[in-house]
Amino acid sequence: MLTRRQFTTTLTGGLTGGLAAGLVSPGRGNAQGAAIRIGSIFSYTGPAAFLGDRMKRSVELFVEETNKRGGLNGRRIESIIYDAASESTKAVLAAKRLIEQDQVEVIVGDGNRSDIGLALIPTVQRAEVPLMSVSGATGLVEPVRDRAWVFKSTVNDTEVIARLLDFFKKRNIKDVAMLNDTGAFGVSARDQLRAQAPAAGINVVYEEFGPADTDLTTQLTRIRGTSAQAIICWTVTPAGVVFLKNAQQLGLKQMLVHGFGFVADRYMQLAGDAAEGLVLTSLKFPIAEQLPDNDPIKATILDYKARYRAKFNEETDVYGGQAWDGIGMVAQAITRGGGSERGKIRAGLEEHIRGYRGVGGIFNFSPQKHWGLAKSDVVMIEWRQGKFRLVDL
């Protein structure tokens, strides 16, 4: 039997040794050679987790299937995924670790929030490691000359706002209110609207809220006093549910619109009947089944959904699809571009993603354009009777 003293000494010794070993032997030395290391940063805990968990699983699914088929150019993919926990600093630390310790060739996933993605840019730019963002803000990939290593697998809010303004014009809506969160996602959309609305002949009143706010009555009361025919809410946080509930409590009759960061069944269910009739800007993903059969990406979406369902026994969503497209395009850049080094992947993305059929749309990258989608990939949908329905293709 150990005495107590021996035990504590052993414990301390074991702890010290274990720590040293755990730190110094990274277990991913270059000697392991053959595998292509792809890093990922998602927030699968914290407020952004409802986006992140399906993204993480989609990457896992893609890596597993690809390796079963023999990998890329005959080399296995080794996937290393870290949790950003919805925090910019955690994400930056994860990126440092991926780049310096794990020595990945590319990072797919930017913590799935615009502000987290923006915080990562200096790190990947300095280290010259390609980053495939999955977040919405235009500032993530523009101006391209300062974002040479950053790409994204979803649409820019520039196009989403343009699409939304088209929709308003079609519906003859002249006055709207914009209620955005003060995070990068909301602020970026507000700036786009400020830039585009005057040319479209649409008047906008602006209000904002904190992403963690639990009451928006003050802002909505002020909006009620205006002539706004529609109220746009722009956020990815649960405050968007509060928006719907407060609007219902105040008896607002205006059209309620959410941005493309809120297209999630779970949010709709949280809002209950307050979400009934809500209009959303979205990619085609949520209403894939309602698309005409000749739609170029309908089959792609249904295929991904089925594979995800088979593997995890649950439904995926448009955000999981963004990660799926992200790693898919990286894989294509590696196979078509013929190299898995950091610089080759970057070049491969710029030159070999042309007409790529993703689940989010048809992607076209170029040295001048690091976001793949266009206005035509954005549709207007609504939430009615427990389902997303296509309103305007």
Added chain:
Amino acid sequence: MLAVDRLPGRVSGRALVGFLVAVAALPWLLPNQYLVHIFVVAGVYVTMAMGLNLLMGYAGQVSLGHAGFYGLGAYVSAVLSVRFGVSPWLGMPVAAAATGALAYVLGIPTLRLKSYYLAMATLGIGVVLHLAFVQLYPVTGGSSGLSGILPWDIGPIHLTTATHHYLLVWAFAAAALWMARNLVNSRVGRVLRALGDSEVAAEAMGVDTAAEKRRVFVLSAVYASVAGSLYAHYITVISPEIFSFLFSVVLVLMVALGGIGLYWGAVIGAFLLTVLPEALRRFGDWELPLYGLTLILVMLFLPRGIAGILVRARPVGAPAGAVSVAAPAGSGRQVSAGAARLLEVRGITKWFGGVRAVHDCSFDVAEGEIKAVIGPNGAGKTTLFNVITGVYAPTAGEFRFRGTPLGGLPAHRLARLGLSRTFQNVQLFPSLTVIENVMVGCERDAPARFLGAAFALPALGRESRAHFERAERALATVGLDGVGLDRAGGLPFGQQKRVEVARAIASEPALLLLDEPAAGLNTSEKVEMMGLIGRLRTLGVSILLIEHDMHLVMGVSDRVVVLNYGEKIAEGTPAEVQRDPAVITVYLGEDVAAVA
């Protein structure tokens, strides 16, 4: 022979230098820059944990809000750099000054609170600061955080690699550790540990506990602020989550895990909690359970923290030897008995709501006199004592010390005027050694100099040696010269009481107030105590004592005041009082008085 710089609990300068040399070599031993980066963060955390250790471990003041000060340091210098292009070299001191000022102001009300209440109040400070970071988004960038923070540079040289930052951060950490070591080894460190153990006793020894607590609170906040600025300009991106309540808890955990109140504890705890999550990351999904398990194991088997095993427990409690009747050391002043009035008590009345504890009580204590206050249980002795020692304010009446009115002065001011006391239920500083307990008695001379101590000014070393010698003489006077290095908390009760007396006489008081010196003592210990009080008389110390034990009172007192139901019923020499029928009635009942 003991020496002041051989006291246990002192932090060896050689160990600190050795540690810093090892730290300086570390980046060249690590295989990649990411590992260096981990130890950059460790340097930031070590700085903060050491500040918190001074506050929590030494001064015993819990703070659950330090992440807020860390955040304030980070945000002030980050905002200055992002919005106004201010260099971190200017931003950091501005942030530290702002944080220090805020801590000073917040410390005035909050540090009056104790234990859980203090924890709640500091938690509130942390939460409010965190909310401010989130809500003031035009300035702070809100929940998205702030990016584009200027990185560190030294003149024209930009710090780029993790190793550069490592050297910068650890230069600050080394300065922080060096200052903390000086404080711990100095009189200030002793005072902080003393007030952490017993605020009442520290106050009674002339320590302005409120001021000392505020100073250490401000210092630890400034440490956190500097750490925050270092971090912000290193990572160049900050967001409010890292400064949330959770991180305050992690900081407390660092201190507790390493070993609370142990200098190296903060260092070890900060290293452990920085490195552990990284080392466990290779276990993937098992990371968090293993992290929790490690913490539980450490707390279970190393309750004093990891540094606790480095501190060898000394056997405590010397043989309860008889009081040496050695010639008293010459610290006392010879005062001719029966001289001027030292203490004048005039018409003291104290009400507690509807209860009258003391009523219109008046008496004097002359220079060199030993006066006892006696009375049955509930007679108001302790209340009277607490009024005289400044614990309670009297409802009516006044008292003068050498002609100066004393009403309403806090206990430490009374101590500085020359009133020193012991406590009925011993109030030693259990975590200090015996000699250090007695050295705290010297605090009434002049307040400890906080900054001087942090920079280890030589004058303070001389002062410390003088205190040490005074304490040795006082211990010799009470016959405890052999136990100086034992922990006071481990001594037998009788010896603890004598240590208290030694602590009181080390302050060279004009008037010594003894609160039931014989309470809880066995017969032989009582005899020793009587001998000791007799010896103090020969040294010319004036004494006011409260006591139940008739034998002791009658044996040592010059004059006796008898209280009953809060009123003085008799005063005189022991013989006079013993004959007084009113006194006999009180103690033995009316029938016996009638018979007498």
